[in-house]
Amino acid sequence: MRLLTxxxxxxxxxxxxxxxxxxxxASTWVxxxxxxNADFLRSMFSKIDWPALFGAAQTVGYVAxxxxxxxxxxxxxxxxxxxxxxxxxxxxxxxALVCPETGRRFPINKGIPNMLLxxxxx
Amino acid sequence: MFPRGADIRxxxxxxxxxxxxxxxxxxxxxxxxxxxxxxxxxxxxxxxIGCGSGxxxxxxxxxxxxxxxxxxxxxxxxxxxxxxxxxxxxxxHGVHAEIVNTDIASGLQKRLVGMMDVIVVNPPYVPxxxxxxxxxxxxxxxxxxxxxxxxxxxxLPVVDELLSDTGWLYMVTLTANNPSEICLVMRRKGxxxxxxxxxxxxxxxxxxxxxxxDGVDDVQDKDITSSSLGLGSWFGx
Numbered sequence: 001m002r003l004l005t006x007x008x009x010x011x012x013x014x015x016x017x018x019x020x021x022x023x024x025x026a027s028t029w030v031x032x033x034x035x036x037n038a039d040f041l042r043s044m045f046s047k048i049d050w051p052a053l054f055g056a057a058q059t060v061g062y063v064a065x066x067x068x069x070x071x072x073x074x075x076x077x078x079x080x081x082x083x084x085x086x087x088x089x090x091x092x093x094x095x096a097l098v099c100p101e102t103g104r105r106f107p108i109n110k111g112i113p114n115m116l117l118x119x120x121x122x
Numbered sequence: 123m124f125p126r127g128a129d130i131r132x133x134x135x136x137x138x139x140x141x142x143x144x145x146x147x148x149x150x151x152x153x154x155x156x157x158x159x160x161x162x163x164x165x166x167x168x169x170x171i172g173c174g175s176g177x178x179x180x181x182x183x184x185x186x187x188x189x190x191x192x193x194x195x196x197x198x199x200x201x202x203x204x205x206x207x208x209x210x211x212x213x214x215h216g217v218h219a220e221i222v223n224t225d226i227a228s229g230l231q232k233r234l235v236g237m238m239d240v241i242v243v244n245p246p247y248v249p250x251x252x253x254x255x256x257x258x259x260x261x262x263x264x265x266x267x268x269x270x271x272x273x274x275x276x277x278l279p280v281v282d283e284l285l286s287d288t289g290w291l292y293m294v295t296l297t298a299n300n301p302s303e304i305c306l307v308m309r310r311k312g313x314x315x316x317x318x319x320x321x322x323x324x325x326x327x328x329x330x331x332x333x334x335x336d337g338v339d340d341v342q343d344k345d346i347t348s349s350s351l352g353l354g355s356w357f358g359x
Contacts, residue, residue, distance in 0.1 A: 001220065002220055004220070009230060012224075012228045035191045037192040106229075110209065112205050112222065114223040114224075115224035115225075115228055
C-alpha cells in the first residue's frame with residue numbers, strides 16, 4: 001500500500017462522521033522506484049491532504065517533507081522529488097490503519113489493506 | 123504488434139478465486155477494441171471493481187502501460203483470496219495496482235470522488251437466490267441475486283460518484299440482467315452508452331457496455347424510455 005492510498009482511504013464504519021485520516025501503523029515497509037512524473041504530482045497536489053501525507057511519511061521514517069505545503073512549492077524540483085517519493089515510492093507491507101473516531105483497526109497484510117466490515121458495522 | 127493483455131499462463135489462481143473465463147476475455151477484448159480511444163483518453167486513474175484473479179486489471183495496465191506511464195491503478199475485491207491472487211498476477215507481469223480488500227469501493231469512495239477516468243467491472247451477474255449474494259469465497263464472484271442485478275445495482279451509484287466528468291465505465295452484462303434497463307438507469311444519471319462487444323457463448327449472451335457522461339443535465343425521466351434510446355433493437359429483444 002502506497003501512501004497515496006493511505007491518503008485516499010477513510011473509515012467506512014457505520015456512524016463515523018469523517019473517519020479521515022486513518023492513523024497509520026507500520027511494522028514493515030519497502031521502497032520501490034517509480035517513474036517521476038511532475039505533471040501528475042502538480043495535478044494531484046490539490047487532492048492530497050498534506051497533514052495526512054506528512055504524518056504517514058513520518059510514521060515510516062521519511063522526514064524530508066515540509067510540515068505544511070502550498071501550491072507555490074510545486075515550482076521546486078526538490079519539493080516535487082520528495083512529494084513523489086512519499087506519495088508513490090514507499091509501500092507499507094505490514095501494519096494497520098486505525099479509525100480516528102472508533103479506534104477500529106483495519107489490518108494491512110502483504111501490502112493490502114483490509115477494509116471489510118463485520119455485519120454490525122455496516 | 124501491440125500488447126494483447128495479461129499472459130494467461132502467468133495469471134495466479136486459488137480454489138476460491140474465479141478463474142479468467144469467457145466474460146473476463148470478453149471484457150479484455152472490449153478494452154482492446156477500444157484501445158485507440160483509451161490511449162487518447164489521457165487517464166490518470168483507472169480502477170477495477172472486483173478484480174478476482176487480476177487478469178483484467180493486469181491486462182488494462184499492460185494495454186495502457188507502455189505509452190502512458192503516468193497512470194495509476196486501483197482495484198478492489200471482497201474476497202481476500204482474490205486480492206492476494208491479484209497481487210501475484212500483477213507481480214508476474216511487472217505492473218502495479220493499489221489493491222484494497224473491500225466491498226465495491228467502501229472506504230475509497232469518499233476521497234476518490236470524481237477522480238476515476240476509467241472503471242472496469244465484470245460484476246457478479248448470474249441470476250441466483252438473494253441469499254447467495256455476497257457469500258464468502260468464490261460465490262461472491264458470480265452470484266448476482268434477482269435477475270443478476272443485486273450487486274450491479276449497488277455498483278452503479280458508486281461508479282457514478284467515482285467517475286470524473288470525462289470518465290468511462292466498461293461493464294459486462296448478460297441478457298438476463300436486462301442491459302437496456304441498465305442503460306436507462308445510467309441515462310437518468312446523465313450517461314450515454316454503447317455496446318463495445320457482444321459475444322454469445324454456449325451458455326450466455328454477453329454484452330460489454332461502455333458508459334460516459336454526455337453532458338446533458340437535468341434529464342427528465344418522462345423523456346427517457348427504452349424505445350426513445352433505441353435500445354430494444356440493440357439487445358435483440
